Amino acid sequence: MQKLIQKSGSKYKKRLFFFFFLIVLIFSVLIGGFQYSQERLYRREKLEYALNIYTQQVHELIQKKGLNKTLNFSEVDTLRALMPDKDIRISVITAKGKVVYDSYVENIERLDNHINRPEVQKSLHSQKGSNIRLSGSTGQSYYYYSKNYYEYFVRTALPINESVLSFLKANTLFFYFLFGLFGVTVIFLIYATEHFGNSISKLRKFAINAAHNREIDPNEDFGKTELGEISHQIVKIYRKLTKTTEALSLEKEKLIMHLQIAQEGVAIFDKKKNLILWNSHFIDYINYLAHISSHNYQELFELPELKEITDFIDTNIKKLGTNYIPNVDIISTKKTITIGHKVFLFQVVVFTDGNFEISVNDITKMENEKTIKQEMTLNIAHELKTPVTAVSGFLETIKDNPTMDEDKKVQFIERSCLQINRLSNLIQDISFLTKIEEANELFAIEEVNVKEMVQEMLTDFELKLAETKMEIELNFPSDLKVKGNSELLDSIFRNLIDNSIKYAGEGCKIKLTHYFEDTNYHYFSVTDNGIGIKEEHLPRIFERFYRGDHGRSRKMGGTGLGLSIVKNAVAYHKGRIFVKKRKEKGIEFFFSLKKTL
CATH class of the missing domain: 3.30.565.10 (Histidine kinase-like ATPase, C-terminal domain)
Incomplete structure (x- = not known):
């Protein structure tokens, strides 16, 4: 077994190395490809930046001299002569695509309409556009840059020669750096997989021994790496789990004891209505409800008071059948039963395996509190009615006796005011008390x-x-x-x-x-x-x-x-x-x- 573990550990190291090697290789290729495309894009943007400056200079000259009105572009030739790039080609195209000036073509009348040229089309939609293509007018390849000034287009271009191609070429220095970094990473991978592989092999050995309940070496050294620390923690967790497993039976006993001291009666039955687990309160409550033999609690399900609950249990057990159904909604119901001066709340939960739980609560106190609330409502109505009745009586007396003595009338009005003040105080106190009890967060x-x-x-x-x-x-x-x-x-x-x-x-x-x-x-x-x-x-x-x-x-x-x-x-x-x-x-x-x- 020991040799088998060592052999499998060696295979794991190789698989680990090749796995990470492949990840690094793919990552390096992706980074290299991305950098190459970004470098080319940067150089194109740099070239277009220079061509944009030439285009803007031509536009400013046309606007300043009104050349788009006179169509005399000789001054553009003068400006072109002053530009650093002597091979620069400049074209001015009307909004409808007619070429009115081209520094490379003398007879512009023979030129086709340029509105469908790719760079012109792009500038129609985004004000500027560029393209590399073969010129239909000169038969030479150019890097074109066109800018839309709405009344006309100004297009500049550089011929694709060695100088331009060299400028557009991506810098390869990064790739040398990337290749060197790749080599260093591979060396690091060899070192890392050796150390991680040892930790994994020891962890695998631990897992096999734990699975077969063999003795675990408490002094096993998994190394000082993060994986080694994780391995140490796993061993600690395993030891805690073994202790937890040993304590489960004790906790089960505690749970049973808790049921015994709980205020509610609880009992769990299997699908055949055999009693599995119960507490003393359940027995007390059920015996209060009806005298049932302590050896046959199935008689409970024959009580007429519990017929509704019994039907609910039978129906749902039949629906569940013999199969375990996970992830279903809780199947439960409740029913209140009054026996003498006692009120009990029965609650039933049917589990997905067909077993079910019945809990019984003595809610007599709760029901009494509800009754007290109802009485309090009647008291409020009575307390409100008393001053209202008094005020109504005083006012009706005054209304029905227009010749009443003024002193008597004032006396009745004063009494009415007292009753109204009492009513106001009562409403204020009720409102304040309700706020304390039900909205104290305010x-x-x-x-x-x-x-x-x-x-x-x-x-x-x-x-x-x-x-x-x-x-x-x-x-x-x-x-x-x-x-x-x-x-x-x-x-x-x-x-x-x-x-x-x-x-x-x-x-x-x-x-x-x-x-x-x-x-x-x-x-x-x-x-x-x-x-x-x-x-x-x-x-x-x-x-x-x-x-x-x-x-x-x-x-x-x-x-x-x-x-x-x-x-x-x-x-x-x-x-x-x-x-x-x-x-x-x-x-x-x-x-x-x-x-x-």
Whole structure:
């Protein structure tokens, strides 16, 4: 086996060398051909550049002297005599192709119309054109260059002689350089294939030993090349894979353990509906649904509640047949089943090999939350209807009693205004709360000095505080800052203060305290020494529209949303809020705010 590996390694080196040799050879030929064509193109462009200068000089002379009007081109002969190229041929051709001047032909009347000459045709479409051809007028080969000046063409030409041919010939110095580089590259290839071949041979030896589960030499030297480094990495990966393979059975056990502690019930069946894998929640949920023998879970598929799911499984297993079908869409369905006061969500996934998975979730809580949302919608409708009904009643009374006493009328109008203000506040609070819960990405984040914000806010409460003979004590450090949303931070403290002013009672004291901070959070408390809230109401005071004392809350003009806004604003700032009755008197709110969102 060792000799076979060495022999195959030698063959590989030869194949590697010839492969790269062929690539270098093809590349060199392509580069040489490209350079040759570019060199010729460059020399032609250089020649055309010189002919363009002559053409432009003739054009400027014609325009200056008006020669295209007089048709006396003797001065062009004078200009030609001054040009460096004594063999230059100059022709002037009208826009219709008639030759009106040719420095090589005396009797121009005998010349054919030149509009179809290749160089003239090219200049018709791109203003300038060139061509190498035999002249029909002189019988000599020329390099023609024609330029279109719209009223006429000016054509210059040089005879194809040794001088022009030498000028157009590509420089061969590059090819000598390319040939030398090719030789150096071949020498390098011989050296490189030897080193790479050794690495490849050793790597092949490793692959054969690994395939036959033979012992791998951990000290095998693959060389210091990039391929050698790759080989070392492959060996490392192989060792990791062997360790991974050994750990797979352990991971499988972990997966089974995970299924056992998962909150949903999960079971996997084969196409004959035999149970393969399951967890305890699945058994619990199924036994809650119907008492089934622990040895025959196929009875599950006979339950009338699961007939729709059973039909779905049977239909898709029949479609899949006995063949494995890769790359198909996920085949799944779900069904909600209510048993007693419990609601379960059954989900089925049929795999492409005919096996299938059934998962069961207890969604009773989710359904209850949906019910709560529906109740909340009814509450909103009721809260909106109350002030609208009151305003409508006041206004109808005024309308139906035109002789009503003015004082009474003013009283009704004032009550209507109060109800309208209450309705406006309610709509504003609902909108703000909805924005917090469903569109919180709209809130801008900025650094807020909390003490300055609260001090400015307290000026808004001066009149209410004076009316209720209450006072506020603020215990915040001057550099207390939170990076969050100023509008939400304002709503937290404003609603808590407003809540105490409305419900604590006259002559009470409200205290706002920053009592602790750690690396990530600030901790606050808002307390009052008022009449407090009954213990049974505390768990629900953050719910929307919840009022411990409905009559008193309506009298105070509350919307029932203030504390719900506070809770959501605190949650937006990654904090939590709690409330408790004080031992002395009143209530105390504790909450935290993250320093930076």
